[in-house]
Each structure stands twice: as structure tokens, then as C-alpha cells.
Amino acid sequence: MAMDAVWSFSATITTSWRNYMWIPILIALLEFVGSAEAHYGILLPSQRSSSACPAPDPDFYYRPVIGIVSHPGDGASGSLTNVTNASYIAASYVKFVESAGARVIPLIYTEPSERLLKKLDLVNGVLFTGGWANSGLYFETIQTIFKKVLEKNDGGHHFPLYATCLGFELITMIVSEDNNILEEVSATNQASTLQFAENATIDGTVFERFPAHLLKKLATDCLVMQNHHLGISPRRFLDNKKLSSFFEVLTTSKDEDKKDYVSTVRSWNYPVTGFQWHPEKNAFEWASPRIPHTEDAIQVTQYVANFLVSEARKSINRPPAQEVRDNLIYNYSPTYSGKAGRGFDQVYTFT
Numbered sequence: 001m002a003m004d005a006v007w008s009f010s011a012t013i014t015t016s017w018r019n020y021m022w023i024p025i026l027i028a029l030l031e032f033v034g035s036a037e038a039h040y041g042i043l044l045p046s047q048r049s050s051s052a053c054p055a056p057d058p059d060f061y062y063r064p065v066i067g068i069v070s071h072p073g074d075g076a077s078g079s080l081t082n083v084t085n086a087s088y089i090a091a092s093y094v095k096f097v098e099s100a101g102a103r104v105i106p107l108i109y110t111e112p113s114e115r116l117l118k119k120l121d122l123v124n125g126v127l128f129t130g131g132w133a134n135s136g137l138y139f140e141t142i143q144t145i146f147k148k149v150l151e152k153n154d155g156g157h158h159f160p161l162y163a164t165c166l167g168f169e170l171i172t173m174i175v176s177e178d179n180n181i182l183e184e185v186s187a188t189n190q191a192s193t194l195q196f197a198e199n200a201t202i203d204g205t206v207f208e209r210f211p212a213h214l215l216k217k218l219a220t221d222c223l224v225m226q227n228h229h230l231g232i233s234p235r236r237f238l239d240n241k242k243l244s245s246f247f248e249v250l251t252t253s254k255d256e257d258k259k260d261y262v263s264t265v266r267s268w269n270y271p272v273t274g275f276q277w278h279p280e281k282n283a284f285e286w287a288s289p290r291i292p293h294t295e296d297a298i299q300v301t302q303y304v305a306n307f308l309v310s311e312a313r314k315s316i317n318r319p320p321a322q323e324v325r326d327n328l329i330y331n332y333s334p335t336y337s338g339k340a341g342r343g344f345d346q347v348y349t350f351t
């Protein structure tokens with residue numbers, strides 16, 4: 001900025017003064033800019049020492065990595081690839097994780113399970129995305145990883161899981177051991193509120209960090225994005241002993257027919273959170289005009305991401321740095337898939 005100002009100033013003088021009288025003025029200006037930079041660039045000896053900074057709490061891990069399970073297809077209705085074993089991760093989930101200070105390793109569901117389990121040892125938490133696939137190899141992979149997540153936690157390794165939309169539906173099926181537990185709801189492409197369950201826990205849940213005013217707005221403003229035609233009513237959820245002993249229902253939402261469905265759950269005993277809604281979309285997806293992008297809505301994305309990564313920092317896993325880098329999602333490039341104004345804005349595809 002300062003240099004731009006100097007150049008435009010000198011240009012003005014050049015045209016009005018035909019001689020070189022502007023040169024000393026320019027030099028004086030440059031010296032002034034230079035001295036200002038020097039002034040701000042030089043630190044006092046007391047400010048230079050990094051030993052003044054307290055060491056970060058060694059109980060936490062500050063290089064957390066989240067594994068995201070890929071979903072069948074190319075995420076772009078076949079416009080990118082029709083290869084039958086193709087799978088994808090919408091880039092919004094990756095950005096969501098990155099925005100809170102973690103990196104991503106893709107857990108490509110078609111990979112041999114030994115390789116998937118090895119990759120699971122390189123991460124500090126897992127995210128299950130939205131989608132439609134609820135059977136076959138994809139469902140089996142989700143089942144295997146879910147069991148591993150519980151095993152790690154049972155073994156004293158704090159290892160969080162976020163299950164979004166389809167991911168939430170699948171863990172509902174797995175925990176209830178009933179693949180027909182879900183019901184039809186009308187909540188495709190719809191923003192909604194979150195109604196907190198009576199006596200719902202806030203401390204220690206995803207809502208813990210929300211400021212009071214934003215928590216209140218969740219119940220009155222449509223700050224979360226829904227996009228699903230399946231769901232489960234609070235009655236059915238609570239009546240199922242396996243579900244109600246594993247999960248606490250934190251919120252419900254209403255579909256287009258004013259029917260209540262469970263919208264946020266957390267496990268009583270594991271760092272597992274289920275969202276029927278899409279926390280990642282508010283900040284990172286633009287195709288649907290229904291996605292809320294208000295400042296409040298963006299903060300919802302941010303607070304939810306921060307909770308996942310704060311839980312991952314509690315993980316005791318300290319994987320070898322090179323192995324992590326070899327498997328990071330940076331080994332792949334996202335494709336702009338939203339140019340037609342439909343679907344995901346960017347996707348990572350694996351073929």
C-alpha cells in the first residue's frame with residue numbers, strides 16, 4: 001500500500017514539474033516508508049526470546065489428522081467418472097476439518113481392509129459423510145471402522161467420530177442392529193432449527209463451546225441444513241433400548257410435514273456425535289440457495305468443526321510424520337464440480 005502511494009504521488013509530480021526536483025522528495029518518502037518498516041520489523045531483545053512462551057500442554061496433540069471415509073460414486077452424477085469402483089469425498093468435509101486445525105487422510109472404502117485399518121492408525125478421529133449408500137461393501141466398511149472406533153476408546157485411546165447425515169443413519173442401524181429402524185421424512189434440501197431435548201446435556205457435547213446467544217438462535221433461526229428423506233422419530237429412538245442406552249438425543253428438528261425427527265445425538269460413553277444435518281455445508285457449499293450462509297450459520301460450522309478437532313487433540317496416537325504425509329489428502333487434487341450450480345462445489349475422487 002505504502003509503495004503504491006509513493007508511485008502515484010511521484011507520477012503526479014513528474015507531470016507537473018518538468019525537471020528533477022521531485023527526486024529528493026521521493027527519496028525522503030522512501031526513507032520514511034523504509035524507516036517505518038524497520039521500526040515495526042525490529043523486535044526488542046526481550047520480545048525475541050521464544051522461551052517466554054509456555055510450552056503447549058503435553059496432554060494434547062497439536063498435529064491431529066482426521067480420517068474421512070469415501071462414498072461410492074464420483075459425487076457429480078457420473079460427470080467426472082463412471083468407473084464402478086470410484087468413490088469420492090466432497091471437499092467441504094475436508095475444508096471443515098482443515099478450518100479447525102487438522103489435516104485429512106482419505107479412508108478409501110474400496111481399499112483392502114488391512115490397508116484401511118493401517119490408515120486408521122495414522123489418524124486421531126474419523127468422519128462419516130453424507131450420501132445414499134446403505135448396503136454392500138460401503139456399509140460393511142462403515143461397520144468395521146465404527147467397531148474399531150469403539151475398540152480404540154475401550155482400550156483407553158480417546159478417538160472421536162463424527163457421523164453426518166447418512167453416517168448418522170448408518171450408525172443408528174448398526175447400534176440398533178436393525179437395518180429397518182429408519183423412517184421416511186420430508187427433509188430434502190431444507191434449512192431447519194434445532195430443538196434441544198428436555199434436560200439435554202450441553203457440557204462435554206458439540207454444543208459446549210457455543211455462546212449462549214447462538215445456542216438460543218439454533219432453536220429459533222434456520223441455521224442448519226438438512227438433506228435427507230430418512231430419519232428417526234424421537235419416540236422410536238428412545239423406545240429402542242440399544243439406541244437409548246448408547247446415545248443421548250440432544251436435538252430434534254421438524255420436517256416439512258411438521259414431523260419430529262432426531263437431529264443431533266451423542267454417545268453417553270464414547271466421543272461419538274451423530275448429526276442428521278450438515279454442519280460442513282454452511283461455510284463450504286453454495287449450490288443450493290437454501291443453505292444458510294449468515295454470520296450465525298457460518299459460526300455454527302466453525303463451532304462444530306472446533307469441537308471435533310478439540311476431541312482429536314486428546315488422542316494419544318502419534319503416528320510417524322512421513323507415513324502421515326504419504327497418505328494425506330494433499331496427494332490428491334479436488335475437482336471443481338459445481339460449475340453447473342448443482343451438487344457439491346468441489347470433490348476429491350478416488351479411482
Ligand SMILES: *[C@@H]1O[C@H](CO)[C@@H](O)[C@H](O)[C@H]1NC(C)=O
Pocket residue numbers: 078079080081082
Ligand atoms: C458417464 O455416463 C453418463 C451416462 O451414460 C454420461 O452422460 C457421462 O458423460 C459419462 N461420464 C464420463 C466421465 O464419461
Ligand SMILES: *[C@@H]1O[C@H](CO)[C@@H](O)[C@H](O)[C@H]1NC(C)=O
Pocket residue numbers: 198199
Ligand atoms: C428433566 O429434569 C427434571 C428435573 O430434574 C425432571 O423432573 C424431568 O423428568 C426431566 N425430563 C426428562 C425428559 O428427563
Ligand SMILES: *[C@@H]1O[C@H](CO)[C@@H](O)[C@H](O)[C@H]1NC(C)=O
Pocket residue numbers: 085086087108110111350351
Ligand atoms: C479400481 O479397480 C481397478 C482395477 O481393478 C484398480 O486398479 C484400482 O486400484 C481400483 N481403485 C480403487 C480406488 O479401489
